[in-house]
Amino acid sequence: MIDRYEGSFFGRRKGKPLSPRREALMKNELPRLALDLSAAPPEDLRDLFGGNVDTVCLEVGFGGGEHLLHRARTEPHTGFIGVEPFVGSMAKVVTSLLEEQLANVRLYDDDAVNVLDWLPEASIDLAYQLYPDPWPKKRHWKRRFINSQNLDRYARVIKPGSEFRFASDIDTYIDWTLRHCRDHPAFDWTARTASDWKTPWVGWPGTRYEAKAVREGRVGRYLTFRRV
Template identity: 60%
Template structure:
C-alpha cells in the first residue's frame, strides 16, 4: 500500500449539500447553529470552557452523519461534553433539529474540516475520539484521501489525554486493515483487542447507525477498533 506521509491542512472531499433544507431545518441553522458552533478564528484555549457546565470529559466525533450516535451518547452522558464535526449540511440540519427537540445542552458543533478542528484544540484536551463508518475511498488512487493517516494519527495523539481512546468502526475490511497498520505504527497508541470478540462486538451502549444497518443488509461485517493513548 502507498502511504501518505506529507502533512495536510484539509481532509474533506465530496459534496456539502444534498436535498434542499426544509423551512424548520433552515431556521435551526439561523438561530441554533451560531450558538453551538465552534469559533475556529483562533486556537481554543480551554476546551472545557466551550460548554455551559464543567464537563467530566470531552469527546469528539468526526463525521457524525445524521447524528444518531452523537445524540445518543450526549443524552446517555449529560456530564460529558461532546464536539461533533460534520461538513455535510443535511446531516448537520438533522442533528440540529434533534438537539432542539430534546433540548440537549452538552453538544458543540462544527461544519468545518475536521483537520482544522483538531488543530484548534489544546493538547491533551480530549478523552475520546470517534471516527465511525468514514468514507473508505476504496480505489487505490484515492487512498490518500482516507482520514486515517500518519498526519491525522499524530493529531489524535496530540489532543488525546493519556489513557484516552480512539474508536474506529467500518464495514470495509481494507480500511480496517489500513487503520490497524497506521495507528499501531504510532508509538503513542496501543490496540486494546486481546481476542477476536473485542473487535467484532460493538462498543458498550452502541445505538447502531444507518450506515451500519446498510452494511449488515448488504452482507458486510463491521469491525470496531479501540486504541488507547499511552
C-alpha cells in the first residue's frame, strides 16, 4: 500500500494486467491526453482544449469513468479534467476517448493534490468528487481526501459562485464532509430541503459504485457546496 500523507493518495494503483492493446494505448496515447504539470498552466484553462470549450470542470477520482464520459459526451462545449491514479480505470477512459473521438477531456494519472496545486486560482467552473474511497475504519479516516488542507486547495481553484459536488453512500463520510465544509469559510452548503441532498443532480448517469451501494442496501447522498 502507498501512503502519502503530504499528498492524499493512498492505496494500490494496479489491479489486473492490462491487455496488450490497452498497454499500447496507455504508452502512446495517454501522454497526448495528459496534463503536463512540468509546464506552467495556461492563464485560461480553456486553452487546454484548443479553445473549443466554454467552461472547465474537474473530477477528482473518476473511478470507472461512467460520469466523466457521460458528461463529456453530452456537454461537448465543456472541458473536463479527470484525475484517477488507478491504472485500469485510466486505461478504460483512454480507450473510450479514442474510440468515441472525444476531444474535451484531459487526464492526470497520479495524486489529485498535484493538479489542485498546479491549476490557476479561480479557474474551475465546477468540481466533483463522487463516491471516493470512504476509508470506513475510524483509524483510517485521516486518509480521506476531504480535509481542511484539500478544501483550501479546492477553494483556491474553484471560481467564486461556482459549485463543489460530493456524493457518497457512506454515512460517516457524508457527515465528515458536511462537518469539514461547514467549518471551512469558503464553502456554503446549498441544501434547503431533504430532497436537495437525497436527489442526484440533473443529468446524473450513475456510477458503478452507486450501483454496488444500491445492491448492498445503501443509499447515495448528493451534497452541493457553493464557493462563496
